[in-house]
Amino acid sequence: MSRPRNAAATKAALLEAAAKLFGERGFDRTTVRDIASLAGVNQALLFRYFGSKDALFATVLATQSRELLEDSPAEHLLRNVLLRMMDEKPRPEDHPLHAVLRSSHHDSAAEVVRRQLGEEYARALSSLTDAEDAALRADLVLAWVVGIGVLRSVFGKQPLAEADPAKVAALVAQAASVLLERTDSG
Amino acid sequence: MSRPRNAAATKAALLEAAAKLFGERGFDRTTVRDIASLAGVNQALLFRYFGSKDALFATVLATQSRELLEDSPAEHLLRNVLLRMMDEKPRPEDHPLHAVLRSSHHDSAAEVVRRQLGEEYARALSSLTDAEDAALRADLVLAWVVGIGVLRSVFGKQPLAEADPAKVAALVAQAASVLLERTDSG
DNA sequence: GTCGGCTGTAAGCGAATGCTTACATGGGGG
């Protein structure tokens, strides 16, 4: 009945359970006992395979943020990220940003935001305009996406929480284009 | 040397200390011992005067959110809230949104957001346009303000974190006007 | 076969947390 011994499978189960719980509850409200219980393994194995709760959290963020950027051509990044943020069909808590937003005080989370969002998202966004303050404009668009995620997923603000993702994306794209338009004068 | 006994002053000191620490660290990372220590009173008094840590948190949110909306004519609400969110001169952690954002899982925090932001901010914002999806557009503008606050205060994202508030407000107002404009056709 | 180490388990340790209780103390009203 008991599955065969398999360290890789155990690690994967812990990682998956941690991603789900960190995303749902944030770092503080998630206990190592909860993670181990959801993964169906003994909690001591969490420390054997990941060292500490902090290290496990960092591993979750690294894994998720790696997935986030691998398939977004710059031109469609805003739309892609926004639609992905809006999409709640499969499992909304799997979105990499959720764990970050719910654990914003954590060093690893803040670092991921500054590095990933800063150096990847924002650079891609800022490439869309040639305004001299392109980086600031990109940050503002990024802030919008983050804010929508916060209001939707964290607070469940209506009507935004249940609005049609395509409609939201259209409205945001329409307004954001004011900030990201090219002057083609330089 | 010791100040005279004064229940009102003690309550006020606890409230102020709690507002500061909840804003800086969020609900979970703030301990009742920290609050009492910062207020310079015995921690048992926290429970005597507020009942529980949860109730103290709710009192803090109620006090702060009451202050937030008392002087914002609808037309200038976006600009006022945004500028206040951007203003870090006095004590950024005093901004009511900070405690909420850092404690988003907490029932009281989520309730405050849904009620205050939902019924006050969003209604005021939605009154600025006559589009049929006014409420959704208002939510999107609100999300923008919240996202800017998150990126700035929580994550310290550059260049947004140190950008000129007036410039940010101008850019946001420019783009948001696309969503909030009146058609004057109905 | 048996030895060694990788995998999994059970129990608990020390610290921190929210909260309570039992007790000082001080100052105003009779």
Next chain:
DNA sequence: CCCCCATGTAAGCATTCGCTTACAGCCGAC
């Protein structure tokens, strides 16, 4: 004066937390 209760204090309780330790079982190497 002195009594009484509002105010403040010290100590600790029960629980939960991250993490550790001591041990059992399984499997391949030789």
